[in-house]
Amino acid sequence: MPAPDRPAPDQAQSAEPEGAEPQPAEPGSTQPRPGYHALDARSLRGLAHPLRMRLLASLRHDGPATASQLAARLHESSGATSYHLRQLAAHGFVADDPDRGTGRERWWKASEQGTHFSRELHESTDPEVRGAADLFLHEIANTHTQELSTWLGTLRDWPSEWAHVGDLSDYTLRLTPERLREMNKKLHEVVESYQEADADAGTDANAGTDGGTDSAPENSAQIRVHLHSFPRALPRD
Numbered sequence: 001m002p003a004p005d006r007p008a009p010d011q012a013q014s015a016e017p018e019g020a021e022p023q024p025a026e027p028g029s030t031q032p033r034p035g036y037h038a039l040d041a042r043s044l045r046g047l048a049h050p051l052r053m054r055l056l057a058s059l060r061h062d063g064p065a066t067a068s069q070l071a072a073r074l075h076e077s078s079g080a081t082s083y084h085l086r087q088l089a090a091h092g093f094v095a096d097d098p099d100r101g102t103g104r105e106r107w108w109k110a111s112e113q114g115t116h117f118s119r120e121l122h123e124s125t126d127p128e129v130r131g132a133a134d135l136f137l138h139e140i141a142n143t144h145t146q147e148l149s150t151w152l153g154t155l156r157d158w159p160s161e162w163a164h165v166g167d168l169s170d171y172t173l174r175l176t177p178e179r180l181r182e183m184n185k186k187l188h189e190v191v192e193s194y195q196e197a198d199a200d201a202g203t204d205a206n207a208g209t210d211g212g213t214d215s216a217p218e219n220s221a222q223i224r225v226h227l228h229s230f231p232r233a234l235p236r237d
Contacts, residue, residue: 036114037093041129044121046091048132051076052084053139056093056110061222064097064109144226162221172232184229191225 039047047053054074059065062073067082074081085108088094092111100107121133148168155163175183 035112036116037112038116039118039121041121041124041126041132043091043093044117044136045128045132046087047093047115048136048139049084049087050135050139050142051080052088052093053136053143055081055084056088056115057143059094059108059110060113064100064107066105066107068105070108144228147224148226180229180231184227187227191227 037043047056051074055070058070058073065073067085068078070076070085071078071081085094089096089108093115094108095111097107097109117133117136121129124130124133151166173183
């Protein structure tokens with residue numbers, strides 16, 4: 001729930017869910033953050049496929065894995081995951097994990113922690129690029145919806161201390177494009193400050209997951225944060 005001294009949201013609940021990435025989409029931004037894959041027209045077309053985006057998200061969230069392990073995670077065939085992993089590798093999104101490969105089965109890891117979607121791609125007039133961009137952005141929205149539904153569906157499985165610290169809030173503001181960009185920048189800075197604090201402490205989002213590290217703080221969990229902000233068309237009389 002929002003703090004009492006903040007503007008009241010349009011909707012909020014006290015037993016609130018978490019907020020994909022499979023990768024952050026920032027149509028208004030111009031420069032990628034360090035450690036983020038900057039999409040161009042070719043790599044966007046290579047990534048814009050529902051299974052490829054799910055594979056990449058799984059490697060980023062859950063750590064390195066083989067094609068067979070990813071097939072089991074995502075309820076797909078190992079032939080499909082193997083093919084699409086090779087396609088992701090051809091565009092630089094994933095790579096071999098030499099620390100885990102045994103020669104019998106190939107281990108994969110994500111090459112970067114996120115993906116940068118530039119304004120140029122968002123505004124492209126090339127029909128193929130526009131189609132890939134639309135698929136990419138809609139797949140991110142679908143993933144956010146699925147993650148939120150999973151959290152709500154498993155809410156009672158979590159201890160009370162976790163079940164009441166998430167958030168489901170929305171607000172209606174009236175802003176200029178410049179003010180909206182400013183607000184989004186500040187929100188991103190807040191989230192990124194917590195990422196930097198984890199890095200300074202020697203932990204990361206994969207700590208304690210399959211293929212991750214063992215340095216996660218006690219009673220910690222991966223937290224998904226979804227930030228959505230967009231203009232709303234007013235109803236016509």
